[in-house]
Structures are given as C-alpha cells and as structure tokens.
Amino acid sequence: MKKRRLRDLPPQALDGKRALTRVDFNVPLKNGRVTDDTRLRASLPTIKYLRDKGARVVLLSHLGRPKGGPDPQYSLKQIVPDFERLLGAPVEFIPDPVAGAAATRHLTRGGVALVENTRFWPGEEKNDPELAKAFAALGDLYVNDAFGSAHRAHASTEAVAHLLKPAVAGFLMEEELTYLGQLLANPKRPFIAVLGGAKISGKIDVIRALLPKVDELLIGGAMACTFFAAMGLEVGSSLVEPDRIALAKELLVASGKQLILPRGAVIAPSLEQARESKSVPAHAIPKGWAVFDIDESTQHDFGARLVRAKTIFWNGPMGVFETPPFDAGTRAIANALVDAGKKGAVTVVGGGDSVAAVAGMEDKLTHVSTGGGASLEFLEGKELPGVAALENA
Ligand code: ADP
Ligand code: MG
Numbered sequence: 001m002k003k004r005r006l007r008d009l010p011p012q013a014l015d016g017k018r019a020l021t022r023v024d025f026n027v028p029l030k031n032g033r034v035t036d037d038t039r040l041r042a043s044l045p046t047i048k049y050l051r052d053k054g055a056r057v058v059l060l061s062h063l064g065r066p067k068g069g070p071d072p073q074y075s076l077k078q079i080v081p082d083f084e085r086l087l088g089a090p091v092e093f094i095p096d097p098v099a100g101a102a103a104t105r106h107l108t109r110g111g112v113a114l115v116e117n118t119r120f121w122p123g124e125e126k127n128d129p130e131l132a133k134a135f136a137a138l139g140d141l142y143v144n145d146a147f148g149s150a151h152r153a154h155a156s157t158e159a160v161a162h163l164l165k166p167a168v169a170g171f172l173m174e175e176e177l178t179y180l181g182q183l184l185a186n187p188k189r190p191f192i193a194v195l196g197g198a199k200i201s202g203k204i205d206v207i208r209a210l211l212p213k214v215d216e217l218l219i220g221g222a223m224a225c226t227f228f229a230a231m232g233l234e235v236g237s238s239l240v241e242p243d244r245i246a247l248a249k250e251l252l253v254a255s256g257k258q259l260i261l262p263r264g265a266v267i268a269p270s271l272e273q274a275r276e277s278k279s280v281p282a283h284a285i286p287k288g289w290a291v292f293d294i295d296e297s298t299q300h301d302f303g304a305r306l307v308r309a310k311t312i313f314w315n316g317p318m319g320v321f322e323t324p325p326f327d328a329g330t331r332a333i334a335n336a337l338v339d340a341g342k343k344g345a346v347t348v349v350g351g352g353d354s355v356a357a358v359a360g361m362e363d364k365l366t367h368v369s370t371g372g373g374a375s376l377e378f379l380e381g382k383e384l385p386g387v388a389a390l391e392n393a
Contacts, residue, residue, distance in 0.1 A: 002393040003177065004168045006046060006143055013141065013166060015054040018104050020139025020164060021046065022156050022386075024146040024370070025061035025079060025114075034082040041086060042370060046145045046170035047112065051089075056107040058094075058138045059114045060156045062149065068122040076117050087112065094138075097121070101137040118156040125154055132159030145170030147177075150386030151374040161389035169390055172370075177387065179348050179367035180378050188310035188346060189215060194302070194333060196221030197316025197353065200244045205380040206315070211255050215309075218260045218302050220294045220318035220329060227252065227261050228291075233283055236267070238291040260305070264295035271323055293319025294329035306336040307343065315351040315376065330357050338364040350375035 023043040028035045043059075050057045064074040077093050084091050092113040094100035100115060107113055115138065118124045123131030132155040136142075142164035144150065149157050150173070161167045169177065183191070193214045195203060200223050211217060219227060222239035229235050230248035252259060261282065267289040268277040279295040280286075294302070306312060314337060318329035334357060337347040341364060349358050350369035362368050369375040378384060 003387060004166060004391040004393045005174050006049065006168050006170050007174070008393065009166060009168060011053060014050065016109055017055050017140040018058055018107070018138065019050045019055040019141055019143050020058050020060065020135065020160070021050065021143040021170065022060045022146045022149070022160075023047075024148045025059070025076060025083075026063050026148075027079060029078060032078045034079055037082060037086065039370065040079070040083050042172055043145060044086065046143065046172060047087065049171065050143070051110040051112070054109045056104065056109060057112045058104050058107070059112065060097075060118055060135060060138075061114075061146065062119045062124070062154075062156070063117045064119075066117060066119050068119070068125070070116075070120045074117050074119070076114055080114060083114070097131075097138060098134045104138045118154070121155075123155050125152075127153045127159045128155050129159055131155040132163055135160040136163035139164055141165065142167040143170045144168075144386055144390060145172045146386070147173045147369075148371045148374050150371075150384040151377045151382070153385035157386035158389045161386070165391065167389065167391050169387075173387075175367065176369055176371055176375070176378075179346075180350070180369060180371075180375055182346065183311065183313050183348060183379065184213065184381070187213070190309045191311040191313075192216045192218060192306060192309040194218045194220065194306070194312065194314040195316050196223060196318045196330075197351070198222050198239060200226050200241055200248065203316070203376065204244075204247065206376050207251060209380045210313070211251075211258060214258065216260055216305060217255065217258055218305065220262055220298070220302070220333070221316050222291070223316065224262050224265075224294075225291050227259075228282055228285070234285050234287060235291070236285045236287050236289040237270075238285070260302075262294045262298040263301055264297050265291040266293040266295050266319065266326060266329070267291055271320060274323060274325060277325060292323075292326040296328075299329055299332040303332060303336040303339075306333070306340050309340055309345050311346045312337055312340055312348065313379070314347075314349045315354050317353050317357050321353070321357050327357075334358050334361060341365060350379075
C-alpha cells in the first residue's frame with residue numbers, strides 16, 4: 001500500500017502548522033558528545049523542507065535503551081549543540097512532552113524544538129494511547145522519518161500516527177520504502193541477494209522470503225560455515241550454529257541451484273593469529289582452524305555473478321571485516337556492487353555492520369538503508385507498524 005508523503009502535502013497543510021516529526025536521533029555518544037552524526041545529517045532534508053514551508057517543527061526521537069525512566073546518560077539534551085550547529089538554527093529543548101504543548105505553541109514559523117527521549121516515558125514501548133495523546137498535543141500534523149524504528153509499535157511511531165492528520169512519510173522514510181519496496185515488487189533481473197554476517201538465526205526469515213524472489217542468493221560470512229557443516233564438510237573451529245544445521249540442510253535442498261556458497265575460505269588458527277592466515281577450498285578446512293573470510297576464488301565468482309545483475313541487495317559482511325586482512329572479501333563485494341551500479345544495476349545495502357563496511361561509498365550505491373532490523377523485517381514481507389499507521393496515498 002502506497003503511503004502519503006510529505007512532498008504530496010499542499011502548502012497550506014504546512015504553513016504555520018506544528019509538524020510533529022518522528023526522527024531517528026539514536027546516535028552514538030561519548031562523554032556527552034555525538035561521535036557519529038550521520039543520523040542527524042540524514043534528518044536535515046525533511047526538517048529543512050518543513051521550515052522552508054513555514055512549519056513549526058517539533059522533533060521526537062528515542063536514544064539508547066533507558067529502562068523506562070529518565071536517565072541523564074540518555075538525555076537528548078546532550079545532542080542539542082551538535083544538532084544546532086548542523087541545522088544552523090537554534091533548537092528549543094522540551095524536557096517533558098506532557099508539559100510541553102505550551103512551548104510548541106510559542107514556536108515561530110520555521111522554529112525547531114526537540115522533545116526529550118521518548119523512552120523516558122514507560123508508555124512509549126507499550127504503545128500507550130495516553131502517552132500518544134500527549135505527543136499528539138505537540139503537533140497539528142505528523143511526519144514519520146524514522147524508518148529504523150518503524151518495525152516497533154511504539155507510542156511515538158504507531159499510536160500517535162492515528163491521532164494526527166495528515167500523517168505522512170518524510171523524505172528518508174519515503175526513500176527507504178521506495179527502494180526496499182522495489183526489491184520486492186518488480187526487481188529488474190537478474191536479481192541477486194548477498195547475505196553474510198555472523199549468524200543464520202537472525203536472518204532465516206529473510207533467506208526464506210528472498211529465495212523465491214531472487215535469481216541467486218550468495219552466502220558468505222560465518223553463515224556459510226553452518227551450510228558447510230550441513231553439507232558434511234569439516235568446519236574446524238569456525239563460528240557455526242549447531243542448532244541451525246538441520247535448517248541449513250532443508251534450505252539447501254529447497255533452493256537447488258539458487259543458493260551459492262563460497263568455493264573457498266581464508267582461514268587462521270584464531271583471529272589473533274591473522275599472520276598465519278591462508279586460503280583453502282571449502283572442502284579442505286583443517287580441524288583447529290577457523291574461517292574468517294571468503295577466499296579470492298570466491299571473490300571472483302561472486303564478483304562475476306554480481307556484474308551481470310540488474311538488482312542487488314546486500315546484507316552482512318563476508319568475513320570479520322573489522323580485522324584486516326579479513327576485510328578483503330567484504331571490500332571485494334562492495335566494489336562489485338559499485339561496478340554493477342556503473343552498468344546500470346540497482347544496488348541496495350542494508351544492515352548495521354554492512355552499512356559500516358560501505359562507509360564513504362554511499363554516493364556510488366543506489367541506496368544504503370539505515371533501517372537495520374526494520375529493513376530486514378520489511379524484506380521478510382512483514383508489515384511495519386510505524387509505516388502501516390501512516391495515511392494511505
Ligand atoms: P549486519 O549488522 O550487517 O546485519 P551481522 O550483524 O549479521 O551483519 O554480522 C556482522 C558480524 O559478522 C561482523 O561483526 C563480522 O565480524 C562477523 N563475521 C562475518 N564473518 C565471520 C566469520 N567468518 N567468523 C566470525 N564472524 C564473522
Ligand atoms: Mg550487526
């Protein structure tokens with residue numbers, strides 16, 4: 001179902017109106033300073049658009065995981081100076097949403113206010129209608145730009161969306177829905193998914209959902225080792241999920257030729273003994289050694305498949321990319337996506353660590369999803385409560 005978008009609203013819907021805007025300001029902090037402001041910067045297009053149209057912008061976000069009560073360590077007040085600098089305008093801080101409605105009425109056109117961490121109120125994670133009412137009193141319309149929080153039915157993402165009209169998708173949310181939606185709806189073929197990372201367990205549903213849709217599913221990371229074990233191969237001391245081997249067997253049978261595993265691996269006795277690392281074919285992993293990356297022959301194989309693709313979705317690194325030289329496989333896949341993109345492929349990267357692995361390459365990829373868990377749930381075909389609650393187009 002297509003959702004109504006911020007850009008679809010007529011000027012009179014915004015001019016002078018209080019736009020209650022759910023953003024994702026869940027940024028990493030150290031000693032009260034923002035150490036990575038990517039998410040703050042990502043929210044600027046929506047906020048700037050609202051200000052340009054004369055709206056009064058009231059921002060809602062969570063930060064970290066406070067235990068259902070105020071905790072100075074997780075106060076959004078800390079990010080105000082960094083955010084003001086990026087925005088180039090003063091930001092009024094509202095410490096309490098319940099008492100804050102008056103302050104939002106005093107905002108001037110184009111003015112910006114930030115409400116304290118939504119998770120300081122226990123009703124947030126319970127999707128409490130009373131807290132949602134307090135949030136709704138802070139605005140005249142609702143904009144959700146926090147795709148990464150849309151898989152949770154919380155008061156600031158779900159319940160509040162039913163209380164304000166219009167309730168629309170901001171630019172970031174719109175971009176996520178467009179590109180991820182395109183993967184599921186009508187991907188240009190061949191469509192190849194690359195999945196990696198530490199475990200199969202968190203990604204089974206996405207594997208199951210993608211298998212019928214993709215032409216090929218390339219598997220790397222430690223996840224591949226559980227498949228190796230399912231094939232009866234020796235996996236040494238690699239990270240394997242013994243309780244998922246049966247499932248891996250089932251997927252191997254069901255998927256036939258679509259599921260492509262690494263031909264070989266870069267192994268070492270341990271992560272600390274990276275200097276002893278060497279490449280071996282997948283069937284020759286010795287006892288006492290562990291897989292830490294895909295090998296060069298796999299890089300070439302995966303790369304050759306990917307440059308022919310017209311749509312690529314990638315989640316999960318191919319190896320322990322935080323520890324060189326085990327970053328080589330992940331870098332090779334990142335480069336293969338860029339090359340495929342140059343030849344016209346749509347390239348989408350989602351996840352947490354995979355997004356970190358393509359840092360600085362965003363311009364050369366079609367879309368880098370900041371959604372993490374939400375992007376995987378979306379691709380599993382699940383309805384995200386924070387999206388469902390927005391008005392239909
Ligand atoms: P994402 O956050 O992109 O969804 P995951 O969290 O599933 O990815 O997996 C990322 C982690 O997987 C990284 O910390 C990486 O070190 C680890 N990893 C990848 N390959 C291996 C491997 N062969 N052995 C152990 N850990 C691995
Ligand atoms: Mg991760």
